[in-house]
Amino acid sequence: MLYLNEKDINKCISLNEIMNEIEKAYKIYEENKFHMPDRIHVDHKNKTILYMPCFLEDTFGTKVLTVFPENREKSKPVIDGLMLLNDYDTGETVSILDGKTLTALRTGAVGGTGIRYTTPKDVKVVGLVGAGVQGFNQLRFACEARDIEKIIIFDLFKEKLPAYIGELKTEIPGVEMVSAETTEELLKESEIIITTTTANEPVFPNKKDLFEGKHFIGIGSYKPYMREYPDALISVLNKVYIDTEFAKEETGDLSQPIEKGLLKDSQIETFGDYLLNERNKEEIVKGTTWFKSVGMALFDIVVAQLIYEKAKEKGIGQRVEA
Amino acid sequence: MLYLNEKDINKCISLNEIMNEIEKAYKIYEENKFHMPDRIHVDHKNKTILYMPCFLEDTFGTKVLTVFPENREKSKPVIDGLMLLNDYDTGETVSILDGKTLTALRTGAVGGTGIRYTTPKDVKVVGLVGAGVQGFNQLRFACEARDIEKIIIFDLFKEKLPAYIGELKTEIPGVEMVSAETTEELLKESEIIITTTTANEPVFPNKKDLFEGKHFIGIGSYKPYMREYPDALISVLNKVYIDTEFAKEETGDLSQPIEKGLLKDSQIETFGDYLLNERNKEEIVKGTTWFKSVGMALFDIVVAQLIYEKAKEKGIGQRVEA
Known part of the structure; x- marks a missing residue:
């Protein structure tokens, strides 16, 4: 399993490549070649967890974000979390990406x-x-x-x-x-x-x-x-x-x-x-x-998949023994 | 961030310790010192993702499981996934545990x-x-x-x-x-x-x-x-x-x-x-x-938290640079 942190992600992909990938996501959106359940919110005492799942035709995954408004005063990121990328056929998690970096870049x-x-x-x-x-x-x-x-x-x-x-x-x-x-x-x-x-x-x-x-x-x-x-x-x-x-x-x-x-x-x-x-x-x-824009999980999965492929190609990221 | 796979988890904790921890979870349940939203199911073409969040008073987390019945024929685990353990105050993911091992053990x-x-x-x-x-x-x-x-x-x-x-x-x-x-x-x-x-x-x-x-x-x-x-x-x-x-x-x-x-x-x-x-x-x-028993996310978070603490104490697991 490949873990990709902020540095890894930035090494893998250029801003223009991400924009090109977003254009591909719009194509998938218009052709309806995806399954995207509604974003799921879980709230507890001013803490929010968001689950953003999306299935494409050959991959799927979930972005799990925490939204902690009080982090602002702690100099910690308000939005944090992980993108889980799964094998389409077996469900195995093949890669975990830093969720705040993915969110910032894809948005x-x-x-x-x-x-x-x-x-x-x-x-x-x-x-x-x-x-x-x-x-x-x-x-x-x-x-x-x-x-x-x-x-x-x-x-x-x-x-x-x-x-x-x-x-x-x-x-x-x-x-x-x-x-x-x-x-x-x-x-x-x-x-x-x-x-x-x-x-x-x-x-x-x-x-x-x-x-x-x-x-x-x-x-x-x-x-x-x-x-x-x-x-x-x-x-x-x-x-x-x-x-x-x-x-x-x-x-x-x-x-x-x-x-x-x-x-x-x-x-x-x-x-x-x-x-x-x-x-x-x-x-x-x-x-x-x-x-x-309000964003959607489709953007995350499409961009995450490309980052993962580029990381494998370039030998970037931390290999974790699952 | 600490990643704990099957081997790591088994090294950390004994079966009796897990049962003791389940007894603590029942205490938390009866004292109502938790917040556990309903288990969330996402289905697509015979593939299921489950999100099982739970908040305790000093930690929270989500078990994200994939349930792929067709894996049986592929000699792959039908239930797979990850347990994400988060810092209560900042939301940061502090540990990721192999979800199928945690599920098998806590059940x-x-x-x-x-x-x-x-x-x-x-x-x-x-x-x-x-x-x-x-x-x-x-x-x-x-x-x-x-x-x-x-x-x-x-x-x-x-x-x-x-x-x-x-x-x-x-x-x-x-x-x-x-x-x-x-x-x-x-x-x-x-x-x-x-x-x-x-x-x-x-x-x-x-x-x-x-x-x-x-x-x-x-x-x-x-x-x-x-x-x-x-x-x-x-x-x-x-x-x-x-x-x-x-x-x-x-x-x-x-x-x-x-x-x-x-x-x-x-x-x-x-x-x-x-x-x-x-x-x-x-x-x-x-x-x-x-x-x-039908199980609940409260069991997962309580057991996962103890495994994480024991792993830190014993120096077990793979450190991932987040």
Whole structure:
């Protein structure tokens, strides 16, 4: 059995390879060649365990994550856990991958793939709202997907930004990085805006003209009571692209406007459909675009399987005698 | 992070220590000092994944098992998987244990603990119906709990018994072992009878006098449509002892007679209550007794935690850099 920790995973695979793999996952999604039960939540005293199983045609596995919000104060990762990868025929666990690294990378890659197809090729400025682990990875992938020259960051806890920007500069050298005083300022100056907050209320003012012509990548808001975007965004959009149909129920960014009748079903399209079928994408990305992700176990299993294959090929990882 | 495979686990802990630990688990159960969500089943094309989470007051974890019935023909274990043991405060995975070994041992120990308290001290003959991995482990624990001199085995596939008995003799030397032609013959000659089958119909004839004065340990029948014991057993019983309240719904051995009005709620007692509170056990074990187990995640976490602590103490296991 092969154990792959954070270092191993990063040695195995490039950011672009992960984005390519996410595109393959969308193909599997659209062709319905998978079996993915609903994400399972187990809660106890502010501790959450998530079980995310998914079966493909030749492999299956479960991502088991712990979500411990109080870890923030302990300088421990809020999201931790393992990805278990199993042999399709016998059920044996063939590999265990660090779950927080897989989650960070595949979620970053989902955002990056969104950027690849819902923004113009020549965008230069990206804004990030929410300076956490996930935002960090979103920016890494954004800079792979486009030639970004400037990054603007907003966070409620402004005091942590200098250190955060310092780390980012090591990871993504040669890009100008500044902090913004308000999200309105960030909106005005950015072409792509990525949101990775745990907000329950929209993080932007509800002003229509602020949103026009911008490109949004929504990563936070993964529960019906959570929201990052105000109604104003919807009023200037043609369509919102979602990673999975389940997003309509799972994120308040969609479920709330749907309930209020502000967002129609015809305005919602799966990203896989958009990606794989004929669309005038060059024309579409000239307008305002919104890609909204809630994630799914299918992304994990597809990316984990590739990492495992590459690790075997390259002799990376720790062999454990099962 | 410490990985403990089958060999490691067996080096860490003795059978008696596991039975003692199961007794502690009953105490935790009766004192309600745990949080155990329902066992979660995920099914796909004759493949099953089980997630069995449990929180104690200072640790938590999940047993993730795969159940692949077709593995029988492949000489691979039908039940496989991992036990994940987590730090209570941060959620980090501190240890991973081989799930099939843990399951076999703790289920064996649950049966053995049943024998410790529901049979007379001087029983000498034990019968086993169902010659599989689980039966093998039940017999190991039975021989720890009592001075067994003779083992009688019945299985529908008689041809596999010589090899099975050969292996058993290596594991448990100095005990006479024979096979029985029928379960009726086995019943007549045994004092303790352990059943570990996957039967959907009772494996014994429905004759009252066959059951009188005998001691039954029921391990199979873990679904409402499964059954090992006929109604006749209930007619000669005072009480049935169950490991968890949930057994009343989960096993057909109880749910079917309850539904028919043959088994009253007053005849069902949790083993923890029986074990921990004043009972005239010497008198009780002179009559017919039935201990029925369906298992629960609480047993896994309690036993896994002790194995982990012993492994650390003794320097056993494979250290994995997380």
